[in-house]
Amino acid sequence: MIVVPMHGLGGARDLPIPASLAISAAVAALVISFTVLILAWRTPRYDARTQGRPLPDGFARFVDGAPLRWTLRVLGLAVFVYLGWALLAGPDVVTNPVFGSFYVLLWVGIVPFSLLFGPIFRAISPMRTVNLLLARGTGGDPARGVTGYPPWLGYWPAAVGLFGFVWQELVNESSTFLGTVRLWLALYVGAMLVGSALFGSTWFKRADPFEVYSTLIGRLCPIGRRGDGRLVLRSPLANLDGVEVAPGLVGVMAVLLGSTAFDSYKDKISWVDFVSRQSLPPEVVNTLGLFGFCLVVAVTFSLAAMSTGVYGDTRRTALPGLLVHSLVPIVVGYMTAHYLSYFVEQGQATVIQLSDPMVNGSNLLGTANLSVNYWLSAHPSFLADAKVLAIVLGHITGAVAAHDRALRLLPRRHQITGQLGMLLLMVLYTGTGLYLLFGA
Amino acid sequence: MSFSTPAARTIAVGVLTLVTSLGVTGCGSDSSGTSSKDPSTDASAQKLDVSIKGDTITPTNKRIPVNRDEPLTVTITSDRSGELHVHSSPEEEIPFDKGTTTKKLTFKTPGVIEVEEHISDTLIAQLEVR
Numbered sequence: 001m002i003v004v005p006m007h008g009l010g011g012a013r014d015l016p017i018p019a020s021l022a023i024s025a026a027v028a029a030l031v032i033s034f035t036v037l038i039l040a041w042r043t044p045r046y047d048a049r050t051q052g053r054p055l056p057d058g059f060a061r062f063v064d065g066a067p068l069r070w071t072l073r074v075l076g077l078a079v080f081v082y083l084g085w086a087l088l089a090g091p092d093v094v095t096n097p098v099f100g101s102f103y104v105l106l107w108v109g110i111v112p113f114s115l116l117f118g119p120i121f122r123a124i125s126p127m128r129t130v131n132l133l134l135a136r137g138t139g140g141d142p143a144r145g146v147t148g149y150p151p152w153l154g155y156w157p158a159a160v161g162l163f164g165f166v167w168q169e170l171v172n173e174s175s176t177f178l179g180t181v182r183l184w185l186a187l188y189v190g191a192m193l194v195g196s197a198l199f200g201s202t203w204f205k206r207a208d209p210f211e212v213y214s215t216l217i218g219r220l221c222p223i224g225r226r227g228d229g230r231l232v233l234r235s236p237l238a239n240l241d242g243v244e245v246a247p248g249l250v251g252v253m254a255v256l257l258g259s260t261a262f263d264s265y266k267d268k269i270s271w272v273d274f275v276s277r278q279s280l281p282p283e284v285v286n287t288l289g290l291f292g293f294c295l296v297v298a299v300t301f302s303l304a305a306m307s308t309g310v311y312g313d314t315r316r317t318a319l320p321g322l323l324v325h326s327l328v329p330i331v332v333g334y335m336t337a338h339y340l341s342y343f344v345e346q347g348q349a350t351v352i353q354l355s356d357p358m359v360n361g362s363n364l365l366g367t368a369n370l371s372v373n374y375w376l377s378a379h380p381s382f383l384a385d386a387k388v389l390a391i392v393l394g395h396i397t398g399a400v401a402a403h404d405r406a407l408r409l410l411p412r413r414h415q416i417t418g419q420l421g422m423l424l425l426m427v428l429y430t431g432t433g434l435y436l437l438f439g440a
Numbered sequence: 441m442s443f444s445t446p447a448a449r450t451i452a453v454g455v456l457t458l459v460t461s462l463g464v465t466g467c468g469s470d471s472s473g474t475s476s477k478d479p480s481t482d483a484s485a486q487k488l489d490v491s492i493k494g495d496t497i498t499p500t501n502k503r504i505p506v507n508r509d510e511p512l513t514v515t516i517t518s519d520r521s522g523e524l525h526v527h528s529s530p531e532e533e534i535p536f537d538k539g540t541t542t543k544k545l546t547f548k549t550p551g552v553i554e555v556e557e558h559i560s561d562t563l564i565a566q567l568e569v570r
Contacts, residue, residue, distance in 0.1 A: 011529030012551030015570065267552075272563055273501045345529060374529065377549045380570075440552065 009094065009103050009176060012377065013267065014341055014440060017384040022438040025388045029395045029430040033423045036399045037416065044408040046401075048242025052224060052232025060231045069123065073132075076124030086357035087185065092178040095359055099176055100350025102185075103169055108343045110210060111335050114217035118224070121214035127192035128204050128211075145200035154206060154247030157195070159255055161188070161209030163294065166259035170266065171286040212252060216328050219243050220397075240401050243325035250298055250320045253327040257429070258294030260334045264436035265293070297429075301327065304425035308418030311411040322409060323422065326402035330426065333394020334433050337387035341376045348372040387437060395430040399423060486510055488555070488565060492518035495560045502565040508547050512567070514555075516541040523558040533558075 062068060083101055090096045113120050122128065128142075135142035164184070174180045188209075195203035204211050224239035226232050243249075265271055266286065275285045305320040348370070353359075355368035363369065376383055402422050410418040486506060491498045506512050516524065516536045524534040526545065534543050547553065553567040 011527045011531050012549065012553045012569070015550055015552060015568065267566075269501050269503055269566065276501070276563075372529070374549050377529070377551055380550045 009099055009346055014377070014383060014387075014437075015380045016440040017388060017434075017437045019438060021384055021388050022434040025392050026427075026431050026434050028392055030427050032392075032396050033399050033427055036396070036403050037419055037423055040400065040403055042407065042415070044404050046235070046238040046241040046404050048224065048238055048240075049227030051238045052226055052230075052234035054226075055223070055231045055233055063231060072123045073129040076126045077129055079124075080126035082357065087178065087182060090178070090357050091359050093359055094176050095353055095356075096178065097350055097353040097357055098178065098181060100346060100353055102181055103175075104343060104346045104350050106210065107165065107169065108335070108339045109347070110214045111217055111332060111339075112343070114214045115220055115332065118218035118221040119211070119215040120218065121208075121211045122204070125204060125208065125211055127189065127196070127208065128201065130193070131196040131201060131204075141200070142196075143200045143202070145196065145198045145203070147198060149199040149202040149206060152247055154249065155212060155252045156248035157191075157203075157207035158209050158212035159248050159251035161191070161207065162213065162252060162255045163259075163291075165209055166255060166262075167287065167290060170259065170263055171283055171290055173283055206246065213256065216243065216252070216325075217332060219325070219328060220332060237397065237401055237404070240325055240328060240397075241404070243328065245321045245325075247321070250302060250324045253324050253331065254294045254298035254301065256331045257327060257334060258297040259290060260331070260338050261297075261432060261436060262290045262293040264338060264440060265289075268439060300425055300428075304421040307421030308406075308410055309414035310409075311414075314409055319409065323402055323405055326398045326405065326422075326426075329394045329397035329401065330429060331394070333391045333398075333430075336390035336394075337433065337437060340387060340390070341383055344376050345372055345374060384437075388434070391430060391433050391437075395426060399426055402426070487513040487515065488567075490514065490516045490518075490524070490557075490564055492516065492520065492522065492557065492560075494520065495562075497557050497560060497562045497564060499564060501563055504565050504567050506547065506567045506569045508550055508569050511544045511546045514543045514545060516543075520559075522560075524564070525554075525556045525558050527554040527556070 083098055086096055087098045090098065110121060117123075132142045134140075164187075168175055168180065168184050172180055192204070192208060195207050205215070206212065219240045219242060220236040221239065222233055222236055224232055224234055224242065266289065271289070275282050278285050301324065302320040305323045306316050308319070310316050310319070349372050351367050352370050352372070355363045355365040357364070361368075403419060406419045406422070407415060488504060514524070514534065516534070517540050518536055519538060521535070521537045524536065526532040526534065528547060529549065529551070532545070534541070547567070547569045550569050553569060555564045555567060556562060557564060
């Protein structure tokens with residue numbers, strides 16, 4: 001039996017969270033925000049360059065050693081080739097594991113795997129490995145390309161790539177047909193190969209949407225690297241302080257947060273009704289909606305970050321970029337709330353499908369006879385609590401990160417008032433996130 | 441990694457606030473489950489009637505509460521053949537021909553399930569299964 005859904009992957013969605021839970025979480029977010037502002041420390045505490053307890057030499061040798069590095073690279077390449085086979089030779093049905101691997105294991109999986117292991121995509125990235133092998137083969141340096149990476153370009157290519165991904169996932173009505181996934185991945189592979197030939201491996205750090213996303217989320221892993229390159233154990237907040245600021249970072253975060261919010265919003269009956277009443281094709285209306293959500297995040301965040309007095313050599317226009325790392329935990333909270341059951345349940349389904357890439361009943365990996373455990377969906381009350389807790393924890397962590405950075409950036413007399421705009425905005429984001437879960 | 445007093449205090453106050461506010465509003469008790477169960481709705485009365493005339497489908501974009509483990513009777517009256525897609529986990533499909541087709545569905549897992557008509561690409565309803 002072949003079922004081709006018109007929408008993205010996945011069957012049932014989560015029930016709306018109870019109103020009482022949404023309201024109490026919103027109140028908690030509000031109160032905690034001002035508690036942070038009024039009671040928390042008055043001098044900056046977090047410094048990713050110097051802080052952290054060094055990990056034992058043996059552990060550092062294991063992590064940075066060639067055996068682990070090459071194992072991960074080979075693993076990444078092997079998965080890429082295996083899925084490439086399913087992508088090019090497999091049947092165009094939704095049970096082809098390409099879809100689950102692309103939309104669930106890769107896209108949603110980036111969050112838990114990066115939280116656990118840090119910038120993991122960088123270590124397995126097949127395109128990085130191809131660039132490395134090409135450079136080795138020609139006697140070149142993988143880090144160098146034809147020319148240097150222009151600093152003004154910053155993270156903008158990644159922001160564009162991320163928007164391209166969320167468009168494919170949320171707007172493209174043919175997202176579960178092989179043709180569009182092939183096209184998307186062909187463009188991705190082409191952009192990565194050409195970019196790395198031009199600019200060397202810096203290209204991956206700034207332009208690979210998956211690597212940029214994974215490296216940002218990996219900043220919340222308790223293991224990080226000091227300025228001197230030493231592996232250390234430290235508070236995720238100290239690690240988060242080390243997010244590399246470059247042009248386009250606000251754009252990247254806006255796409256991540258705005259698209260997750262739009263994903264909740266687009267399934268509301270009122271939006272579906274609105275789209276079906278327009279004379280424009282649904283894909284155009286949804287593209288505008290998705291872009292609008294991202295734009296609203298970028299504009300509101302920039303305005304809130306700049307709504308403060310500044311002094312000395314801090315330029316007001318630099319503030320959004322310097323504060324936007326505080327959205328990383330909020331994105332993790334949103335993603336968890338939004339994708340927890342989807343990842344757990346659709347992820348299991350994908351692991352089962354991975355054994356049968358040609359959808360002909362084979363069991364190559366030995367997982368084909370497993371069945372999906374729907375425990376999480378069967379316990380909606382637990383699920384709702386977990387989702388709300390993730391949103392509130394993300395909010396607290398984000399508020400603390402913004403507070404700590406504001407202490408470093410803002411003149412003393414603006415340290416309290418200068419944070420008000422940002423705090424109110426975070427409360428607004430959290431309130432919106434809860435409202436979307438409540439009205440799901 | 442040791443937290444200084446203000447940091448610890450902030451976190452303590454934050455956690456206390458959260459616990460209190462969740463406690464006061466009775467989080468965890470799934471009170472919403474009972475409210476949707478109208479005592480006048482008999483289990484056998486759970487139904488979804490779909491009428492199809494070419495590309496005109498009624499109803500569209502509806503939100504319908506459904507009790508789980510109780511059958512939902514879907515009746516399709518159509519002037520053409522087609523297919524309803526029920527996006528439960530796992531997905532289900534109801535092919536239909538010209539005339540009247542009846543199918544009973546029972547959902548075991550709570551969630552929001554979309555029912556769509558495949559040929560006209562129309563969302564008929566979102567079933568809110570509790």
